[in-house]
Structures are given as structure tokens and as C-alpha cells.
Amino acid sequence: MENRIKFIDYAKGIGIILVLLGHSEIIGLPKIWLYSFHMPLFFFLTGLVININLKRYKSFIKKRIKSLLIPFFCFSIILLFKDFLLIIIGNKDFNEIFYDLLGTLLQMRATDFSGSFWFLPVIFEVNIILLIEEYISSKIKRKYTEYIFSLICFIIGYTVITVLKYPLLWNFDAALIATSFAILGKCTKNIFIKSSINISLLKKYKLIVGFLLINFIVGLINSILINNSIDLYWSRLGNPIFYLIAAYAGIFMILIFSMIIKSSYLNFAGQNSLLFYCIHHEFLFPIIKKFLSLFNVDETFFYYPYIITIIMCITLIPFCKIINRYIPILAGKY
Secondary structure: OOOOOHHHHHHHHHHHHHHHHHHOOOOHHHHHHHHOOHHHHHHHHHHHHOOOOHHHHHHHHHHHHHHHHHHHHHHHHHHHHHHHHHHHOOOOOHHHHHHHHHHHHHOOOOOOOOOOOOHHHHHHHHHHHHHHHHHHHHHHOOOOHHHHHHHHHHHHHHHHHHHHOOOOHHHHHHHHHHHHHHHHHHHOHHHHHHHHHHOOHHHHHHHHHHHHHHHHHHHHHHHHHHOOOOEOOOOEOOOHHHHHHHHHHHHHHHHHHHHHOOOHHHHHHHHOHHHHHHHHHHHHHHHHHHHHHHOOOOOOOOOHHHHHHHHHHHHHHHHHHHHHHHOHHHHOOO
16 A cells, blocks of 8 residues: 555554563563454554555565565664674673574574564565465465465464474464464455444444453453463464454454544554664663663562653654664665
């Protein structure tokens, strides 16, 4: 889509703020609720905004390399440079930078070779799989082919995660799970765009409350079953049916909520979600934690993650504006 749809940017903005909050070491029921859907939301939005022209597949791939892989490698190099500086001043061991380098190349989350910014390669893989799926669907020309493809991706990804319990190179197992959400997003694109106009405000509020209840209750049950919060990064999905129900309920809740609000900040955050993601955890988060420690702010304080998230949301604004203006390659917008 060349013309941006505001409610999708709002949804991306909400999603990236939830990512910031999740990385701020949130605990308890808020964490269980957040992790039940916030990553699937981004995967679904990927499908919701994608526009594939099979005749221009080379251009499609080049655009994704520019917008996803180049920022990934640029930020990875910057991070390695930061680690090297920490080694010089004695705050980091050389072995750590070695593992970080291997992690950047291997991208195997939740291992010694996890690297950073895992989400960007996964989204790139999702785009390539969606391109393949579009080609297969165009050849088969059968009803529900896309939905079957989505189901197959989820089953394979879920099986690999639960059976092997070890990530594939470049987190391809996570990419398959992500693709299952993205395909459904692609299939329902027109439905959601029409819904943003045709559904009454009262009905939207009712739907939000309904999806919130379903998401929270089912997500809580799923977390209780595994005695932990659901988290794709750590390969914790729990019951597959409960996982999907909670995830889609959360996705629909955020999408409908995004249709009834107006926020210039969420619009900004949504349009700069890549920079929010790449800057906040590896660069901004440790600085803010150090700053708060100077004022003896207790990390065990319940509101601590929310304080950090608010500070990050504010301080990310100038970083994004400077990068967009002077180093757009980092934002994948050159």
C-alpha cells in the first residue's frame, strides 16, 4: 500500500510501545497479557499492509533487503562497535563480542548464538515466504489455498519448536509461525479496511471488550498450563489452540481500538517502529537504567517498567527524527 492507512500505523504504534514495555522487565499478569499477542500483532500487520506483484518480484525482494536486512546489519555493526568499546573500558569480556558476532550471523534466539534484532530477519523471511505462497496460490487457483498454507506453516513451525526445542538457523521456525499470522492478515486486509468505516462506534467498543476478555482469559489459562508467560522468543507457545485464540483475540482488539482513536504520537511511533525496536533495548534501555539508579529508583518497584517505557517513548523521538533526516539508511527509508 502506497497510501498509509492511519489505523494500521496506530496499531503498529501500540504494538511497538508494548514491545518496549515487555523489554522493560514487566512482570505478573500484565506480562502474561502482553506476551499473549504483541508479537503476533506485528506479524499480522505485515500481511495486512503487504502488496505483492509477482511480475515485479525482484523489486519486491530488493525493497525488503533495503528496508529490513540493511538496517539489521547496520544496527548489528553499531552494536558490535559498542561492545568493542565496552571491552576497552573493561565492562565486557571478549568472548561475549565473539558470541554476539556469531549470533548476528546465525540468529538462533535464546541460545549463545542469539545475536540481536532477531525480529528483522524473521520479518524478511516472512515476506519471502509470502511471495512464494502468492506464487503457489496463483498456480493452484483453488479456494482456501492461502488458509491451508497458513495452517501448514503454523503446524510445521509449532512442531519444530515443541519437538526440537531448539531454534533453526535465522529463527526459521519462528518465521513459519509468523507467516501463519501474516497470511491471515493478507487474506483479511479488505475486511479490516472496510470495517474501519462500516462498523458503528458502539459495536467497536463492544468488540474491544469481548476480544479483551477472550484474549486475557484464554491467554491466562495457556500460561497456567505451562507455568510461565507465552513467549515465541523463548519457544514457549503452550497449547496451540489456546495460543492462536488468545493471539487473534488480542490482534483484533488492538486493530479495532486503533480504528477509534486519534494520536499523532502513535502515528509517529507506528511509522518509526523499526527505529523504536532497534534503538530502545540495546542502546537506550541500559542508559536509562543507569540514569534511574543515580536517583536510587528501586528496580523491584511495580511501576519501574512503566517509568522506563515512558522515558524511552519520549527520548526516542529526537533519535528517530535525526536518523530519518541524516542517516535514513538505518531506517530503511533511503
